[in-house]
Every structure is written in C-alpha cells, then in structure tokens.
Amino acid sequence: MWLTNSSIGRKVVMSVSGLFLVLFLTFHMCMNLALVFSPEAYNVICGLLGAHWYTLALTAVLAAGFIVHIVYAFWLTIQNRRARGNDRYAVNVRPQGVEWSSQNMLVLGIIVILFLVLHMAQFWFKMQFNEVASSMAGLDGEYLYHDDPHNGASLVITEFKNLWVVVLYLVWLVALWFHLTHGFWSALHTIGFNNNIWFNRWKVIGNVFATVICLGFAFVLIALFLHTNIEGGILGWNAADWLLNK
C-alpha cells in the first residue's frame, strides 16, 4: 500500500489528516465565538452535539484523524533521524528562508497534544464522556462525573475565570500558531497543489488562516476572563448566572 510504504504516500497521509484537523479547528473556533455573545446559544450548539449517534460517529472519525496524524508523525521522525545517520554536524546553521517552525513540527505537535490532554479532562470528560459513561452505567438522569453535562457554557466560563488556565491556553495557542503556519502550506505542497506562483500565496494564506484561528480562540479566552474578573463585566450577559460553585 503506497500510503504506508512510500515516503510520499506517508506524507500524503500526514497532509490529509492535518488538513482534516484544520477543518475541525475552524469549526471549533466558530462555535466558541458564540459563547462570547450568548451562553444560551453556545449551549444550544452543545445540545446539538452532545452524545447523539451522529456526534459519536464524528468523534470517532476525529479521534482517528488525530491518532493517524500523531502515529505518522512519530513514525516519519524516527525514519528521518535514521536517514540522517549517526554522526551529527558539529556546526549547523539554519539557512535564510527556512522557518523555525518547519524544523520543529514534532516538538510543537507534542506541546499541542499535551495541552489537548488537559483540555479533554476539563471539558470533554465532563460532557460527552460523562454522558456516554453514565448511560452505559444505567443511570437515568444522573451523571457519574459532573452534574450537568449539557451546560457547556458554565463549565467553560468557570474554567476561564482562572488566570493560570487562560495563560496555559495562550501558550498552547502560540505553539498551535507555529504548527499551523508551516503545516498549512506544507500540506498543500505535499499533495502537489503548489507551483512557483502559488508558493508565496499559500504561505500568506496559511499565515493569515493560522492567525485568524488562533486570534479567534484567544479572543474568547480573554473576553471570558475579563468578563468574569472585572466588576460588572464587559459582555451583555450576567456572569454570575453561569459561574459554577467549585
């Protein structure tokens, strides 16, 4: 199978799974924006997603996308280190025009994944996983890990009241930005969708896209943090209605 046993095939898998994850990020960012304007609207989206059969199917596809991307990343890196040979250069200079991020994609990816673990524990575990596990345990209307898995807005608003959570997420977004700036154009290059004219265009489009995605996420974080920490708030809804007592 050429997608596993040829170098370009393996890169195509990296590229396509990466582009799929970019689509997911785009959707996630758009969904988050709703929270700033109306927690009720955000909860409607949470309710639409929830633990319905179609969401579980999509979650499985998404998880497969992540796993394929991560497994291939390590596989390719191990092969590439072997191809480099045993002796390393004593003096090595990053040439002009070579992005720092392009040579550190694995490290950036690992940072993204570590934060994903925290992110899943904070939200997914208390929401979708909670719902599925509770119904499998035969509980009717009661939940194992968190009382109200459909009220995503409260969970998010409560978490992002903490400064350290916001700072951690911002660090995560910086790593994600670097990962995307190389990943986006590189993915299109790998599937052959590039030439001398589109080379710089894709790079610019990738940079703009990564910036919009990361700024979108950061905007929600910062808006919620300020709203819940400033007396009287800055948004059009009452923060006290949504904060959970921890």
Add this chain to the structure above:
Amino acid sequence: MEKTIDLTLKVWRQRDRKSKGQFETYNVKGISTDSSFLEMLDVLNEQLINEGKEPVVFDHDCREGICGMCSLYINGHPHGPDSAITTCQLHMRKFKNGDTITIEPWRSAGFPVIRDLMVDRTAYDQIIAAGGYTSINVGGAQDANAVLIPKTDADEAMDSASCIGCGACVAACKNGSAMLFVSAKVSQLALLPQGRIEAARRARAMVAKMDELGFGNCTNTGACAAQCPKSISLSNIARLNREFIKAKLQD
C-alpha cells in the same frame, strides 16, 4: 596588492566507513584571498605531506562549478556560507584573518563516508538508473520545431536540469531526504513532451529507489533549496508529489 590570511581549520578525519571519525585542528598561513577554498585545502595537503602526515581526502574535479563532485559542509553550510555556488567557486576572501573554519563531510545515512571528507554518492546514480532518462530508439535527427514547447515550460525544464547532483540537498536536510534532487530529475523530463510518455513510470521507479536507499521523508523545511548551489526551486518537489500521486492513483 595581494592580501593573505592565516586560518585555523577544524577538519573531520575518518579512516574509512566503519571507523569512528574525529576533528583534527590545523593551522595554515599566508593563504591568498584570491585563491579558492579547494586551493586552500591543496596548500594544507602540501603542508601535511611535507610534514610526513596523511593528506586530507576530499572530492573535486572540474573546479568550475559544473561537475558536482566537490562537497564539504563548511561552517554549517553545504558548499560554504556563500549562496548559489559550489565549494570550488568559494573564494577565500569570504573569510577573515584568524577565522576558524569547521569542515565536515556530508552527513547522511544515504551518503556514507569513504574517507575524511569524501562520501559515497553512488546512491544518486542508482536513482537515475532507476528511471531518470527517456527510452528513445535513436534514428535520424528530427526537425527541431516538429514538437512545439512553450517557452515557460522549456525554461522551467532547463532550470530543473541545472541540478548537478552534488548532494548538498541531502546534506542540508535535517531528514536526510533526497527529494530536491529526485524532483529536479523528474521535473526536467516531466515538463517536456518527450519525457511525458514515461512520466508515471519514472516517478514511481525513482521514488521507490530513493526510499529503498534509505533517504528520509521530506517535511518541506526548504533547507535544500536554500543551500542548493544551482538554486533548484522547491516547487519541483510539489511537481514530483503530483506526478507520484497521479501515478499511484492510476494503478
């Protein structure tokens, strides 16, 4: 007036493929800034021979930047710190009096060290032999204008064909990938009607050989193109990807 400089050289010495190599430090004095880098190494070797020591082994041939024989990883750059030239075209005026210059061989599993700074680049010949040609039954020469080729295609094919196969792309790549070389050799033929006929078979065969010989997977860092003495464009790699994916989808 001729200017001369004194230098300290840190040179990689390695007995053969299996031995462990190490750096040796040498001093050379009175090097003319008009001389080339390889002439400077000639002076060093002359000095070593007179001292009864083994001269440093390095590859070179035409010494005018067209044969692709010279190599050397100089101060962290294949073919030295200057851009778009080979080592033999590097002049000593690029260095300052008292500089320390670190000289290493190409380091890649695909190019094992033969001795000192000389590496075995026959892997590239094997990749070419796998499909980097057109099969033509030679007969009488055709009229030159029988097959019309757009100027832009002809220019791009010529740019790709300017690859001299020196291996700097593999040396520069953190993944030890030979994609820039293979993509240039596939592109120079894929862009022209004469080469199109065997394009799919060629892409398949050359990539398979490249993988078999242990070169790495390209991650599009662009270090290869940035260091290439012939400024081969990275867009060749996109073309190779396209040709290869098309060929595989046809299977």
